Every structure is written in C-alpha cells, then in structure tokens.
Amino acid sequence: QKEVEQNSGPLSVPEGAIASLNCTYSDRGSQSFFWYRQYSGKSPELIMSIYSNGDKEDGRFTAQLNKASQYVSLLIRDSQPSDSATYLCAVSPYGGSQGNLIFGKGTKLSVKP
Amino acid sequence: SQTIHQWPVTLVQPVGSPLSLECTVEGTSNPNLYWYRQAAGRGLQLLFYSVGIGQISSEVPQNLSASRPQDRQFILSSKKLLLSDSGFYLCACWGPSYEQYFGPGTRLTVT
Numbered sequence: 001q002k003e004v005e006q007n008s009g010p011l012s013v014p015e016g017a018i019a020s021l022n023c024t025y026s027d028r029g030s031q032s033f034f035w036y037r038q039y040s041g042k043s044p045e046l047i048m049s050i051y052s053n054g055d056k057e058d059g060r061f062t063a064q065l066n067k068a069s070q071y072v073s074l075l076i077r078d079s080q081p082s083d084s085a086t087y088l089c090a091v092s093p094y095g096g097s098q099g100n101l102i103f104g105k106g107t108k109l110s111v112k113p
Numbered sequence: 114s115q116t117i118h119q120w121p122v123t124l125v126q127p128v129g130s131p132l133s134l135e136c137t138v139e140g141t142s143n144p145n146l147y148w149y150r151q152a153a154g155r156g157l158q159l160l161f162y163s164v165g166i167g168q169i170s171s172e173v174p175q176n177l178s179a180s181r182p183q184d185r186q187f188i189l190s191s192k193k194l195l196l197s198d199s200g201f202y203l204c205a206c207w208g209p210s211y212e213q214y215f216g217p218g219t220r221l222t223v224t
Contacts, residue, residue: 042217043216049210
C-alpha cells in the first residue's frame with residue numbers, strides 16, 4: 001500500500017514566522033511531488049511542484065525534496081494569517097506523465113496575528 | 114489553461130435517492146479525469162479515473178459509478194445514496210505542465 005504521511009496538526013505559528021510542513025512517502029519510486037493549499041470549504045489549490053532533489057523556491061514558498069530519505073517539505077516564509085489553511089502533500093510514481101496522485105491527509109496551519 | 118466546472122455546488126439528498134454530479138472541462142482535449150471524495154475530517158479518496166471516452170477505472174468498490182459520455186464530460190452517479198456518501202466531491206484533471214488541478218467541488222449531504 002503506497003502511503004503519504006503528514007502530521008495532521010494543527011501547526012500554529014505567529015505572523016511573520018517560518019512555517020515548516022513535512023511529508024513522508026512510502027514508494028521509493030515516486031517521481032513527482034506536489035503541495036496543495038485547501039481553505040475550509042474550498043477545493044485544493046496547487047501551490048508548488050517539485051521533481052528533483054533539493055530546493056525549489058516560488059515567492060514565499062520553498063519546497064524541499066530528499067528522495068533518499070523519502071521526505072518532502074514546504075516552507076512558508078513571512079507567514080500571513082491568509083496562509084491559514086490545510087496543506088496537502090501529493091505524490092505520483094510518474095514523472096512528466098499523467099497518473100494517479102496519492103494524497104496525504106493534510107496538515108492544518110494556523111497563523112496567528 | 115484548462116477550466117473545470119462542477120455542478121451542482123451543493124446538494125442535500127435523502128438516503129436511498131439517486132445522484133448525478135457533473136464535471137466538464139474546458140481548454141484541453143482528451144484529458145485524464147478524476148473523481149475524488151473528501152469526507153469530513155478525512156483525506157482525499159480517489160473514486161474513479163478515466164483516460165478516455167467510455168473508459169472508467171474504479172479505485173474503491175462502492176455504490177457509486179462513473180461515466181464519460183464525451184471527451185470533456187465526467188459524471189458521477191448513484192442509484193441509491195447512503196449516509197456514508199456524504200462528502201465533498203471533487204473533479205480533477207492534469208494540466209499541460211503535468212500538474213493536477215481541481216474543480217470547485219460539490220458538497221453532498223445525505224440525510
């Protein structure tokens with residue numbers, strides 16, 4: 001059974017701090033990794049994708065991938081109250097191709113003003 | 114870029130009633146389409162996916178079914194709803210950069 005594990009939280013950080021969200025996956029052959037943000041009552045919104053080991057930065061967001069440790073993380077710098085949401089980690093065994101994603105259950109982030 | 118439409122937005126149905134949820138996609142052709150369900154406090158569960166017209170794969174056996182009558186239309190159905198069918202139903206497809214995008218969802222409450 002291929003699994004993606006996330007700490008359910010809630011993770012509470014003060015405004016302006018760095019939020020660190022973590023995800024581990026069981027399938028060593030996984031190739032593509034995604035982070036989604038889901039506000040309460042809304043559908044998931046893609047915020048980052050990463051395919052290679054190392055860091056990928058996009059604005060205040062940095063995704064980090066370590067395939068040897070089967071670990072992917074999302075850092076949110078200068079956290080804002082508007083970042084308060086559930087963050088879903090998703091993994092695919094395919095790179096550059098369409099396939100089925102495996103989702104974690106999500107980490108709830110709360111950013112306190 | 115593709116746009117995913119879902120309707121209805123919300124639905125309240127009694128146990129034992131039929132169900133039909135619709136998903137349509139614009140801005141892409143021959144997409145892989147997906148139906149997910151997110152029950153309250155739970156993760157995303159893949160229900161069905163389709164790689165083409167009339168081609169449906171089921172991930173979880175249950176009283177739901179799916180159909181794909183047209184290239185960009187995906188329908189989720191049930192003949193008799195159960196209380197456990199309540200949840201947030203999401204349609205998704207892959208975009209041109211091999212990233213999966215979701216529609217706005219349908220919130221179903223079975224009473």
